[in-house]
Amino acid sequence: MENKIDQLVTEIKYTAKDFSSDIDVKWCPGCGDYSVLAQVQRTSPDFGELKENIVWVSGIGCSSRFPYYMSxxxxxxxxxxxxxxxxxxxxxxKKLQVWVATGDGDMLSIGGNHFIHACRKNVDLKILLFNNRIYGLTKGQYSPTSEKGKVTKSSPYGTVDFPFNAIKLADGAGATFIARSMDRDPKHMQEMITRAAKHKGLAFIEIYQNCPIFNDGAYFHLTEKETKPENVLVLEHGKPLVFGANKNKGIKLDGINPVIIDFNDGKHSINDCRVHDEFDDNPTRGFILARLSDLPGFPTPIGIFRQFTKPTYDGDYMKQIEHIKAEKGEGTYKKLMFSTSTWEVN
Amino acid sequence: MAKQIQIVEDVTVRFAGDSGDGMQLTGSQFTDTTAILGTDVGTLPDFPAEIRAPAGSLGGVSGFQIHFSSNDIQTPGDSPDVLVAMNPAALKVNVKDLKPNATIILNTNSFDVKNLKLANYAVSPLEDGSLSGYNVIPVELAKLTVTALDGLALSPKEKDKCKNFFALGLMYWMYNRPIEITLKWLETKFKKKPEILEANQRALKAGYYYGETTEIFTTRYDVKPAKLPKGVYRNVSGNEAVALGFVAASLRSGIPIFLGSYPITPASEILQELSKYKDFGVVTFQAEDEISGIASAIGAAFAGSLALTTTSGPGLSLKTEAIGLAVMTELPIVIVDVQRGGPSTGLPTKTEQADLFQAMYGRHGEAPVVVIAAKSPVDCFYSAMEAAKIAVEFMTPVILLTDGYLAFGSEPMNIPKFEDLPKINVEYRKDPEGFQPYLRNENLVRPWAIPGTPGLEHRIGGLEKKDVYGSISYDADNHEIMVNNRQAKIEKVQTVIPELEIEGDKSGELLILSWGSTYGAIKEGIKKANAKGFKSSHIHIKHINPFSKNLGEILKNFNKVLIPEMNKGQMATIIRSTFLIDVVQFNKVKGQPFKVAEIENKIIEVLGGNNGK
Incomplete structure (x- = not known):
């Protein structure tokens, strides 16, 4: 069945344009959402799915307008x-490929419960979280990912709450593909999206996305070329955790504690770095990586933190139905109504 | 000594004990056996919200009432003829409901100082003469049970737990019912626990033979089969019937069921029941919360399922916003609200009809939905089917109202033939030619175009839609057109629902208007008042939004309209505002259904009979 779809998809030869609807895109000029849309449209032909089998679902917020712009x-x-x-x-x-476009308020605040339970059940969904650390559509209140102390319209003296780390949350809740990317790194985002599309199970990508109106520059230290190399750690499977403008720094694990090492200090070399294993069975090391963005002085990782396979909720559910059908035979009206004590009145 | 058998027409028995005494089980076994004999049956379980309240306490008393008759009956009976009380608390709670001279069978082993105190009896009612108006039969139920189980390798506690079957056996003897049906049921139930099986079977037989041999019982009774229409019958509770009705609708329409639901009393049994039907391809998604229950169902409706969500009042409140989304996206979904006493957590295990306003109006914006209400456990089957039919044929949310009384009550159902069930006419849109998501047919219904269909890719959502095209529109005139379209579509449902039929004269002094589960008591109450010369006519409303076409005409032909309902007058308010007439309210909010006598007395009072005063 899948081969047949692959074959059809190859024959159709979609282009990015085939996935663009005819509606004017109405995000603010300079919004990071444009980049996500462009990368999704560019990669959609590689999803290996017929267009009619792809469904985009969203909630509410700027990012949730996403489905309207897809065809x-x-x-x-x-x-x-x-x-x-x-x-x-x-x-x-179950044959549909289901994608979710959502934001930090939509998915981590009002929709937090649905998010953790979808992760826990490993429903075969691909979730793109547009994280701009602010409420944009309601014009600038702090969100559950806003950094502590942030001054916004609803926190004129600074917030007193701690933010969620979305990667930790997704991993802790049971997602089976956990990644992060950034609006200003299109190639990287395309790779993450394409790989999420191929994953069976709940794939979660947090996308750092700039809101030019209400939270401009929230990620510039990560996205701009002067500061990016020092502040971003690109996770690549099988490669050592190296960062820095001259690729001269790395992350080593000292027990469960991450340590920054400098290859020029005469004591360390690249061989001391932790080599990234995105298929690591043990969630502990993925969690250590997820913490890096919370630790002062440490770089923020992007890439796939962890991916592994386990049975999907939808897959196991359908299997159970097939199993019961095979065992009991297809349901009939007679079986429905008469499989209990009955009596006849003449 | 041969004991005489006296034939009676109509008996109401109530089993009462601690909530751990197995009274619900005892009651349902008695019901099944009695129904299989062809007697008409109506039942009413009554239990506390606590699963195991402190043993012996008044708050922990659980009851099960069975009304059985050789006539066609509509209710579980007003007042019991027989009470089986397992402890002093059960006696205390229930004795006030009994008929004068009723029989009370008491488990005297539980009438000790501790239990009497728990039931707030200063002196044992067995000794103070307070039961002199009743036929009291003291039985050492617990002791006799333990004696009967002598030699079995069970703990004293396990043996004591079998005493409900001793009581059941005794009642089988008293009402001339065979014990075989329950013996067989026990075999299936305890296949893997032979000791418990043996114990319960022995207790049942011991109870039966105790009636046969002991001197205390001089008379036994028999209730002959009722003259019911021909057919094959089974017993159904309301919740069970809702589940069966949906599966039947799925078979009739060829559309698979998706239920998104979160457990809540008294609706959980529908989820449990539907989760059994995997062989019918039924998908039951036990969601993380009420909102996910309906949101997942809306997603499934979009993808082409017969989408359902089941809940009770508090859950309906949580689903409110999502129902608005289903109205806006015009997707078919059935929301079952098994009403219970409210507001807030209220009385979870008790019945009420106070969610009517919420079902009708409980959404922001102009958000009309179809509302229908079931009238009896059996009618829950047909109502579920009809709700599903209207939802998919009109691409609309439908709220089906039942309540705790229907949910747990049971009655025999004449199983309909499959080909006699209503047809459900629905087809997914396939043809891309001329397709627009909000292009309407003659009934103003938009096409159901499901993902996976090539060429029909489209986007829907909660934002206002452009007429015909379905794209986002903030245009002022368009909004008004769409609000009117959604309203007009619901009104079109009136063309497919039957006209109301009056029971009784077509005009006169008094019309009784009923809706929902009060049907049975009201029908019997009218009959009784009529027999005393107080005549009234009756209409029962199943379709609440929209109403049947002829309701307004009917109302005009009566001087007075009496509306009994288990709320503070919600239907009365709707009737007044819709038809600009006054009505007489009769309201009961005690978490208990109307009694036949209450209706009868009210009719007599309204007709000037002064209720015999």
Whole structure:
């Protein structure tokens, strides 16, 4: 079946344009969402899926307008409920490839419960979290990923709450593909999206996305060429954890503690670095990497933190149905109504 | 000594004990056996929200009432003829409901100082003469049970737990019912626990033979089969019937079921029941919360499932925003609200009809949905089917109202033939030619175009839609057109629902208007008042939004309209505002259904009979 679809997809030869709807895109000029849209449209032909089998589901917020700009099936639902709606779509028809476009407020605040449970169940969904660390559509209140102390319209004296680390949350909740990318690194984002598309199970990509109106420059230290090399650690499977403008720094694990090492200090070399294993069975090291962005002085990782396979909720559910059908035979009206004590009145 | 058998027409028995005493099980076994004999049956379980309240306490009393008759009956009976009380608390809670001269069978082993104190009895009611108006039969139920189980390798506690089967056996003897059906049921139930099987079977037989041999019982009774329409029957509870109705709708339409649901009393049994039907391809998604229950169902509706969500009042509140989304996206979904006493957590295991306003109006914006209400456990089957039919044929959310009384109550169902069930006409849109997501047919219904269909890729959502095209539109005139379209579509449903039929004269002094689960008590109450010369007519409303076409005409032909309902007058308010007439309210909010006598007395009062005063 899958081979047949692959063959059809190859024959059709989609281009990025085939995935663009005819609606004017209405995000603010300079918004990072444009980049996500462009990378999704560019990579969609490589998803190996027929266009009619792709569904984009979203909640509410700037990012949740996403489905309207795709020419696939799309559902712009209500605030926070995208993961739940998407779960229903997938369970109703397992052959659909279901994507979720969501934001930090939509998925981590009002929709937090649906998010963790979709992760826990490993529903075969691909979730793109557009994280701009602010509420944009409601014009500038702090979000669950805003850094502590942030001054916004609803926190004029600075926030007192601690932010979520979305990677830790997704991994802790049971997602089976956990990655991060950035709006200003299109090639990297394309790779993450393409690989998420191929993953069976809940794939989660946090995308650092700039809001030029209400939180401009939130990630410039990570995305701009002067500061990026010192502040970003690119995770690549099988490669040592190296960063820095001259590729002269690395991350070593001292037990469970990450340590920054300098290859020029005469004591360390690249061989001391932890070699990234994105298929690591043990979640501990992935979690250590997820913490780096919270630790002062440490670089922020992008790439795939961890991916592994386990049975999907939808897959096992359908298997159970097939199993019961094979065991009991297909349900009939007679079986439905008469498989209990009955009596006849003449 | 041969004991005489006296034939009676109509009996109501209530089993009562601690919530751990197995009273619900005892009651349902008695029901099954009685129904299989062809007697008409109506049942009413009544239990506390606590699973195991402190043993012997008044708050922990659990009851199960069975009304059985050789006539066609509609209710579980007003007042029991027989009470089986397993402890003093069960006696205390239930004795006030009994008929004068009723029989009370007491488990005297539990009438000790501790249990009497827990039930707030200063003196044992067995000794103070307070039960002199009743036919009290003291039985050492617990002791006799343990004696019967002598030699079995069970703990004293396990043996004590079998006493409900001793009581059941005794009642089988008293009402001339065979014990074989329950013996067989026990075999299936305890296949893997032979000791427990043996114990329960022995207890059942011991109870039966105790009636046969002991001198205390001089008379036994028999209730002959009722003259019911021909057919093959089974027993159904309301919750069970809802589940069966949906599966039947799925078979009839060829559309697979998706249920998104979160457990809640008294609706959980629908989720449990539907989760059994995997061989019918039924998908039951036990969601992380009520909102996910409906949101997942809406996603499944988009993808082409017969989408359902089941809940009770608090859950309906949580689903409110999502129902609005289903209205806006015009997707078919059935929301079952098994009403319970509210507001807030309220009375989870008790019945009420107070969610009517919420079902009708509980959404922001102009968000009309179809609302229908079931009238009896069996009608839950047909109502579920009809709700599913309207939802998919009109691409709309439908709220089906039942309540705790229907959910747990049971009655025999004449199993309909498959080909006699209503047809469900629905097809997914396949043809891309001329397709627009919000292009409407003659009933104003938009096409159901599901993902996976080539050429029909489109986007929907909660933002206002452009008429016909379905794209986002903030245009002022368009919004008004769409609001009107959504309203007009619901009104079109009126063309497919039947007209109301009056029971009784077509005009006169008094019309009784009922809706939902009060049907049975009201019907019997009208009959009784009528027999005393107080005549009234009856209409029962199943379709609440929209109403049947002829409701307004019917109302005009009566001087007075009486609306009994288990709320503070919600249907009365809707009738007044819709038809600009006044009505007489009769409201009960005690978490208990109407009694036949209450309806009868009210009718007599409204018709000037002064209720015999």
């Amino acid at each position: 696939t099936y799309g559902f712009h639902s209500i605030h926070g409920r995208a993961a739940a709606v998407a779960t229903g779509v997938k369970l109703a028809n």
